[in-house]
Amino acid sequence: MTDFTRTRSLFQLPDGVIYLDGNSLGPLPVAATDRVRGMMSEQWGQQLIRGWNSAGWMAQPRRIGDRVGRLIGAPDGTVVIGDTLSIKVYQALAAALELNSSRRVILSDNGNFPTDLYMADGLLRSLDRGYQLRIVGPEEVEDAIDDTIAVLMLTEVDYRTGRLHDMKALTQKAHAAGALTVWDLAHSAGAIPVDVSGAKADFAVGCTYKYLNGGPGAPAFIYVAPDHADTARPALSGWLGHQAPFAFDLDYRAGAGIERMRVGTPPVIAMAALDAALDVWDGVSMHDIRKASIALADLFIREVEARCPELTLASPRDGNKRGSQVSFRHPNGYAIMQALIARGVIGDFRAPDAIRFGFTPLYIGEAEIRAAVDAIEDVVNNRRWDAAEYRKMAVVT
Ligand SMILES: Cc1ncc(COP(=O)(O)O)c(C=O)c1O
Numbered sequence: 001m002t003d004f005t006r007t008r009s010l011f012q013l014p015d016g017v018i019y020l021d022g023n024s025l026g027p028l029p030v031a032a033t034d035r036v037r038g039m040m041s042e043q044w045g046q047q048l049i050r051g052w053n054s055a056g057w058m059a060q061p062r063r064i065g066d067r068v069g070r071l072i073g074a075p076d077g078t079v080v081i082g083d084t085l086s087i088k089v090y091q092a093l094a095a096a097l098e099l100n101s102s103r104r105v106i107l108s109d110n111g112n113f114p115t116d117l118y119m120a121d122g123l124l125r126s127l128d129r130g131y132q133l134r135i136v137g138p139e140e141v142e143d144a145i146d147d148t149i150a151v152l153m154l155t156e157v158d159y160r161t162g163r164l165h166d167m168k169a170l171t172q173k174a175h176a177a178g179a180l181t182v183w184d185l186a187h188s189a190g191a192i193p194v195d196v197s198g199a200k201a202d203f204a205v206g207c208t209y210k211y212l213n214g215g216p217g218a219p220a221f222i223y224v225a226p227d228h229a230d231t232a233r234p235a236l237s238g239w240l241g242h243q244a245p246f247a248f249d250l251d252y253r254a255g256a257g258i259e260r261m262r263v264g265t266p267p268v269i270a271m272a273a274l275d276a277a278l279d280v281w282d283g284v285s286m287h288d289i290r291k292a293s294i295a296l297a298d299l300f301i302r303e304v305e306a307r308c309p310e311l312t313l314a315s316p317r318d319g320n321k322r323g324s325q326v327s328f329r330h331p332n333g334y335a336i337m338q339a340l341i342a343r344g345v346i347g348d349f350r351a352p353d354a355i356r357f358g359f360t361p362l363y364i365g366e367a368e369i370r371a372a373v374d375a376i377e378d379v380v381n382n383r384r385w386d387a388a389e390y391r392k393m394a395v396v397t
Contacts, residue, residue, distance in 0.1 A: 001285075001288065002284050002285050002292075004292065004361055004362065004365065006283075007280060007284060007361075007362040008365075009030075010029055010279075010280050010362075010363075011027045011029055011030065011213075011280075011363045012027065012028045012029075012030050012033075013027055013363060016344045017346060018344060018346065018364075018368045018371055018372045018375075019360075019363070019364065020345065020346060020347045020357040020358055020359070020364065020368075021346045021347055021356075021357075021358055022210065022211060022213070022358045022360035022362075022364075023187060023210055023211065023323075023324060023325045023358025023360070024210060024356075025209055025210065025216060026209065026210060026211060026212065026213030026214070026215075026277070026360070027213065027363065028213075028215070029213050029279070029280055031276040031279060032272075032273040032277055034276075035272050035273065035275065035276035036269060036273050036276075038272075039055075039268070039269060039272035040269065043057075044268075051268075057266065057268045057271075058266075060266055060268065060271045060275070061080045061081045061082050061262055061271075062077070062080055062258070064081045064271055064274060064278065065078075065080040065081045065221060065258070066079065067278045067281075068206075068208065068212065068221045068278070069223065071189055071190060071194070071281060072185060072188075072194040072195075072196050072204065072206070073193075073194055073195030073196050073197050073198055073199075074196050074197060074204075074223045075197060077257060077258060078223055078224060078225070078257075078258055079221050079222065079223045079258065080221065080222060080258045080259070080261050080262055081208070081219050081220070081221050081266070081274070082219050082262055082267075083219060083263055084217075084219070084220050085115070085184070085186060085205060085207040085220040086116075086119050087236065088205035088206075088220045088221070088222040088261075089115065089119045089153075089182070089184065089205055090119045090122075090123055090235065090236065091205075091222060091234060091235060091236055091261055091263075092182045092203035092205050092222060092224075093106070093120055093123055093151060093153055093182055093203075094123055094233075094235030094236075095224070095228070095232035095233060095234065095235065096150070096153075096180040096181075096182050096203055096232075097123075097131070097150055097151055098232075098235075099180060099202075099228060099231065099232060100151060100178070103148060103149065103150035103178075103179070104129070104130050104132060104148070104150060105131070105132050105134050105148045105149050105150055106132070106133050106134065106149075106150060106152075106153055107136070107141065107144055107149045107151070107152050107153070107179070108120065108133065108134070108135050108136075108152075108153045109135060109136055109137060109138045109140075109141050109154060110137060110138070111137075111155065111158035111159075111160065111161065112135075112153070112154060112155045112184070113155050113159050113184065116153065116155060117133065117135065120153060121133060123235075131150075134149075138158065138163055138165070141154065141165070142169075142170065142173060145173050145174055145177050145179065146177055147177050147178055149177060149178075149179040150179060150180070151179060151180050151181070151182055152171075152174040152179050152180070152181045152182070153181075153184075154170065154181075154182075154183060155183075155184035155185075155186065155187065156183055156184065156187070156188045156194075157188050157191065157192070157322075157323030157324075157325075158187075159186070160327060160354050160356070161314050161315050161316070161327055162187075162315040162322045162323045162325040162326060162327060163315065163316050163321065163323075164192070164316070164320075164321050164323050167183055167194075167201065168198065168200075171183075171200050171202075172200070180202040180203070181201050181202045181203070182202065182203045182204070182205070183196070183199075183201050183203070183204040184206065185204050185205065185206035186205075186207045187210065187211075187323050187325070188323065189206045189207075189208075189210075189211060189212055189221075190210070190211030190212045190213075190289075191210075191211040191293070191324035192289075192290055192293075192323055192324060193286040193287060193290055194286075196223050196225075197225075200225070201223070201225065202224075202225050202227075202228060203223065203224055203225070203232075204223040206220065206221055207220050207221075208221065208274050211324070211360065212274070212278065213277040213362075214270070214273060214274035214277050214278075215270065215274070215277070217270065218270055218277075219266070219270055219271065222258075222261045223258075224257075224258055224261060229257040229258055229260075230256065230257055232260070233254065234254055234260045236263050237252045237254070238262065238263035239264065240262040240263060240264055240265065240266075241254060241260045241261060241262040241263060242254070243255045243256065280362065284362070288361075289361055289362070293324045293359045293360070293361050294319035294320070294322075296359040296365070296366065297319060297322065297324070297325075297359045298319055299366065299369050299370075300357065300359070300369050300372070301315075301317065301326055303369070303370070304373055307373065307376075307377045307381070308376060308377055308380045308381060310330060310380055310381075311328040311330050311380060312330070313326075313327075313328055313329075314328060314329045314354050315327050324358060324360065325356055325358045325359065326356075326357050326359070327354040327355065327357070328354070328355050329355075330353060330355065330380070332385055332386075333349055333354060333355045334349045334390075334391070334393065334397065335385040335386070335387075335390040335391050336376075336379055336385040336390075337349040337355045337397075338385070338389070338391075338392075339384050339385040339387070339390045340355075340372075340376065340379055342390070343375050343379070345371075345372045345375045345376070348397060349397045350397070351397070357372070
């Protein structure tokens with residue numbers, strides 16, 4: 001049984017704040033501060049460039065990749081950390097297209113995160129081989145899989161609504177039609193049980209700054225199925241993905257297996273924070289997390305719907321069809337969220353009208369959910385949001 005009282009004590013959360021935005025940026029794990037400080041003063045400060053060998057900096061992307069791999073059902077040696085998720089999407093899609101080179105259609109849905117679609121668009125333009133990015137509604141994906149599809153590229157949990165795709169069933173259907181799959185697990189890793197091996201996903205990518213609590217701008221991860229690891233050609237052929245980076249050859253030769261998905265110098269300071277954040281997961285069962293997060297979200301939906309009739313549920317009602325977040329729609333959603341944040345209830349807003357709340361049992365329990373709903377009821381029913389200060393759009397919403 002996961003001890004959620006213990007996991008909560010591992011996070012630094014400001015007094016007076018109910019944090020329902022761990023689906024966007026996880027809070028600070030207490031241990032990360034000392035880990036980063038130690039890394040800077042003892043490793044960088046004392047070991048200087050020797051740290052690449054003596055402190056294991058060069059091995060970090062693989063070592064920490066294995067730690068993330070254990071949370072997504074990936075065997076050791078199949079996940080590597082680095083860059084941002086947008087970059088990892090590009091790498092995965094480029095490699096998948098080349099492995100299925102006789103086809104020209106990439107299938108995705110309009111619930112995908114825009115950067116995934118933008119990166120695909122940029123890649124297809126530079127390939128200039130008549131590729132087509134076909135975007136359908138999330139519920140139309142299954143029927144749209146046919147034998148023209150080269151790659152099915154989806155985000156498992158919709159960032160706006162929390163709607164959850166069936167990764168295993170869609171991957172199976174894609175494979176039966178001769179397509180490969182690229183799954184974005186940004187809203188899945190650390191939120192719900194994921195089994196990339198069991199689902200037979202070809203490629204999977206994700207970030208570590210949301211449910212994995214690695215910190216703002218924490219590096220991303222990429223998984224390549226063992227079957228493709230030595231044949232996938234890296235489109236971003238940086239020197240650290242080379243077979244022998246320190247041979248300084250003039251010709252690129254892809255490294256063995258997942259090593260080839262490395263690009264350039266790893267962000268060592270950020271990796272130290274991520275490594276500390278991953279310690280939180282020792283002794284945590286993802287099934288306990290899932291059970292608790294569905295219970296918290298169900299309670300939240302029940303209470304909000306009973307007390308705030310102006311808000312319309314934008315997420316699936318069935319917890320098994322949702323990730324770990326719940327959104328409600330309201331024409332004044334932005335101002336409502338600003339008024340909530342001013343009261344210490346932190347969620348976020350996604351255009352055009354969704355207020356979004358993440359449920360993270362590692363540090364959120366029933367008491368916080370009840371207090372958050374009290375605040376939402378007051379803000380919405382008494383129009384506390386109706387003030388100029390709450391309408392002013394910030395750069396990040
Ligand atoms: C599904 C998904 N993909 C990609 C991204 C962004 O990737 P990056 O880390 O490159 O900013 C996000 C950001 O929230 C996301 O939710």
